[in-house]
Each structure stands twice: as C-alpha cells, then as structure tokens.
Amino acid sequence: MPTNIATTIADARRAVAEARQRGLSVGLVPTMGALHAGHLSLIRAARQENGFVVVSIFVNPTQFGPSEDLARYPRPFAEDVDKCRAESVDLIFHPDAAEMYPDGHVTFVEVHSLQEVLCGASRPGHFRGVATVVLQLFNIVQPDAAYFGQKDAQQARIIARMIRDLHVPVRLRVMPIVRESDGLALSSRNQYLDAEQRKNAVALSRALQEARRRVEQGERTAAVLVKLLTERIAATPGAVLDYAAVVDEATLQPLTRLAGKVLMALAVRYGATRLIDNTVLEIRSDS
Ligand code: AMP
Numbered sequence: 001m002p003t004n005i006a007t008t009i010a011d012a013r014r015a016v017a018e019a020r021q022r023g024l025s026v027g028l029v030p031t032m033g034a035l036h037a038g039h040l041s042l043i044r045a046a047r048q049e050n051g052f053v054v055v056s057i058f059v060n061p062t063q064f065g066p067s068e069d070l071a072r073y074p075r076p077f078a079e080d081v082d083k084c085r086a087e088s089v090d091l092i093f094h095p096d097a098a099e100m101y102p103d104g105h106v107t108f109v110e111v112h113s114l115q116e117v118l119c120g121a122s123r124p125g126h127f128r129g130v131a132t133v134v135l136q137l138f139n140i141v142q143p144d145a146a147y148f149g150q151k152d153a154q155q156a157r158i159i160a161r162m163i164r165d166l167h168v169p170v171r172l173r174v175m176p177i178v179r180e181s182d183g184l185a186l187s188s189r190n191q192y193l194d195a196e197q198r199k200n201a202v203a204l205s206r207a208l209q210e211a212r213r214r215v216e217q218g219e220r221t222a223a224v225l226v227k228l229l230t231e232r233i234a235a236t237p238g239a240v241l242d243y244a245a246v247v248d249e250a251t252l253q254p255l256t257r258l259a260g261k262v263l264m265a266l267a268v269r270y271g272a273t274r275l276i277d278n279t280v281l282e283i284r285s286d287s
Contacts, residue, residue, distance in 0.1 A: 001090055002085075003084050003085045003088075003090065003091070003092060005081065005092045007094050007095055007096065007099070009095065009099060009140050012091065012140055012141065015091045016052070016141055019090065025050045025051050025145075026051075026052045026145075027046035027049055027054070027143055027144065027145045027147060028056065028138070029046050030133075030134055030146065032188065033074070034073070034076055034080070034191075035057075035080045037178050038149055038151060038177070038186040038187070039055075039083075039149075040083065041149075041176075041178050042148070042149060042175050043087045043089060044087065045147055045173060046145070047087060047089075050144065052090045052091070053087075053089050053090050053091070054089075054091045054092075054141050055089050055091070056092075056093040056094070056095075057080055057092060057093070058093070058094065058095055058100065058133065059073050059075060060133040061097050062101065062108075062132060063125075063127075063129030064129070065123055065124065065125065065126065068123070069189075069272070073188070074188055074191060080092075100136060109131035109135050109162060109166075110128050110131065111131050111158045111165070113252075114127070114154070114158050114251075114252055115127035115128060115131070117154075117245075117247070117252050117253070119154055120154070121243070122242050122243070122267070127154070130155055130158065131158055131159070131162050134159055135168070142169075143170055144170065144171060145170065145171040145172075145173055146170050146172055147175060148175070149174070149175055149176075149177065150174050150176055150177050151178075151187070151277070151278075152276070153263055153278045153280070154252060154265070157249075160172050182202045182205075183202055183205035183209070184201050184205060185205065185277045187275065189275065190275075192272070193273055194271075196238065197238055197270040201275055203236035203268070204233075204268055204275060204276075204277040205277055206232065207228070207229050207232035207266065208229070208264055208277055208279045209279075210228065210232065211264050212264070212279050214228065215258060215283070221256075221257060222258060225258075226245070230244045233266065236268075238271070240269040240270075241266075241267075241268055241269075242274060243267050244265075244266055246258070246262060246263075248260065248262065248263070249261035249262060249263040249280055258283050260282070260283060261280060261281075261282055261283075262281045262282075262283060263280050265278040266278065
C-alpha cells in the first residue's frame with residue numbers, strides 16, 4: 001500500500017473509515033515532524049500492532065510559548081514523507097494550523113496538577129496545547145492505540161490522565177527512549193546545538209545514569225539525588241539547569257524518600273536550546 005497524505009480532517013476521516021471497513025485496527029503516532037529514530041521506534045511499534053498506521057505531522061502552535069521556537073522549528077516535510085514510506089506508514093495526516101484551529105476556536109483541555117509542574121512550570125500553557133491537540137487527533141483519527149515516547153515522560157502521564165478522565169476509547173502505548181551512542185536522547189531540537197553544545201549535551205543522560213546507580217546502591221533520599229543532578233549540570237560548560245526533579249511517577253509530585261515508581265527528570269538549557277531527559281526506577285518496598 002502506498003503512503004497517502006491527508007491535509008484535511010475530512011480526507012483523514014475518509015481514509016481511516018476505509019481502513020475500518022477493511023477490518024483493520026488503527027494505530028496513531030502523533031509527531032511534530034523532523035522525524036528521527038525515536039519517532040521511527042513509535043512508528044515500528046504501531047506497524048507491528050496495527051493493520052493501518054497513521055502518523056500525524058503537525059507543529060502545534062498552541063503548545064509553544066510566545067518566546068519559543070515555533071517559527072524556526074524544523075519542518076523537513078519531504079524527508080519525513082520518505083521516512084514514513086520506508087516504514088510502510090499508511091496515512092500521513094499533515095494539516096495546517098487553520099484546519100486544526102479554525103477561526104473562533106476557544107475550547108482547550110487542561111490536565112490540572114500534572115500540567116503545572118516540571119516542564120509546565122517553565123513552559124506555561126504548553127501542556128494545555130499538547131492535551132488539546134492530542135484530543136483533537138484522537139477525535140479525528142479515532143485510533144485503537146496511540147504511541148508516545150517516554151522521552152516526554154510528563155506528556156505521556158498527562159495524556160494517560162486525559163484518556164482516563166475523559167473516557168477516551170484509546171489504548172496508550174509508551175515506548176522507551178531512543179538514544180545516540182553517547183547516551184544523548186534523540187530530539188528534533190538536537191540539531192540546534194553547535195558542536196561544543198552537542199558534546200556537552202551528554203551531561204543529562206550521564207547525570208541521570210549516575211543518580212540511577214546511586215539508587216541501585218541504596219540511596220533513598222530524594223534531596224541527595226537532586227543535589228547530585230544539580231551539581232553535575234552546574235559542572236558542565238554551557239549548561240544551565242532548568243530543573244532537576246525526583247518525583248512520584250504517577251502524580252509528578254516531589255518525593256522526600258524514594259518509594260514505588262520514581263521518575264528522575266532533567267531539563268537543561270544550552271543557549272536557546274532546551275533539552276529534557278529522564279529515567280524511571282521501581283523501588284520495591286523491601287529494598
Ligand atoms: P515530537 O515530534 O517531539 O512531538 O515527538 C513525537 C513523539 O515522539 C512523542 O511521543 C515523543 O515522546 C516521541 N519521541 C521523541 N523523541 C524520542 C526519543 N528519543 N525516543 C522515543 N520517543 C521519542
């Protein structure tokens with residue numbers, strides 16, 4: 001099957017309806033394009049688990065703050081199409097902003113408490129934009145399953161809560177972080193880094209790995225781990241810490257002592273480029 005491209009909601013709905021008529025299950029991979037191996041891992045999971053795979057490519061304006069990189073966000077659409085073809089994607093949904101947000105759009109989805117912390121603290125309104133566009137995509141495509149990356153741990157949590165709270169009939173699949181060989185988590189924003197920043201960007205995954213080892217060796221005090229993460233970033237040339245957090249994986253609230261499922265997360269600026277990374281640990285009550 002060739003990869004079709006729909007730019008309107010009506011065309012996307014028609015293509016999905018045809019697939020449904022053929023009895024195929026539908027998997028959706030929401031992206032902002034500039035596809036890399038992280039995105040491809042989601043597409044491959046969707047391909048394995050569904051008869052019909054939809055990749056949305058939409059740089060969603062409502063999730064960017066006024067001083068963020070909306071205008072310069074990379075949009076290599078022709079290359080993205082080639083990558084989707086190579087992965088046997090059935091449909092690319094590539095609407096413009098007016099298609100998704102026609103004049104008079106005033107309805108937004110807010111996932112309170114989860115949206116205000118971590119990345120939400122320095123990017124006010126970001127997750128409101130994310131939750132809104134993802135619910136729009138769910139309503140347009142009506143997929144059986146939707147594929148997200150653990151790279152954006154808070155986003156995955158927020159989508160999970162939205163699905164639960166709004167009774168959205170979709171199965172959420174969260175796939176592991178894909179990394180460069182030195183450990184840097186793949187991101188469309190990595191291409192903003194100059195050679196020096198790229199070299200130093202490995203500090204995020206290194207610091208998280210070190211904190212992880214400390215937990216495996218028995219450390220259970222969150223403040224000790226936050227201090228370690230903070231110090232490692234402070235010691236990295238050109239790196240400015242946005243946050244270092246050790247939180248409960250479900251509520252995203254800070255922990256005092258580590259217990260249950262724990263998310264350790266970092267956001268770091270290199271010049272104008274903001275990178276994030278995280279790792280999840282499960283602390284058994286007897287350990
Ligand atoms: P984006 O295009 O940045 O909005 O990302 C689209 C999806 O790809 C999101 O669910 C991300 O979490 C996921 N993603 C981005 N980078 C990675 C990565 N390095 N590994 C796994 N998934 C990723």
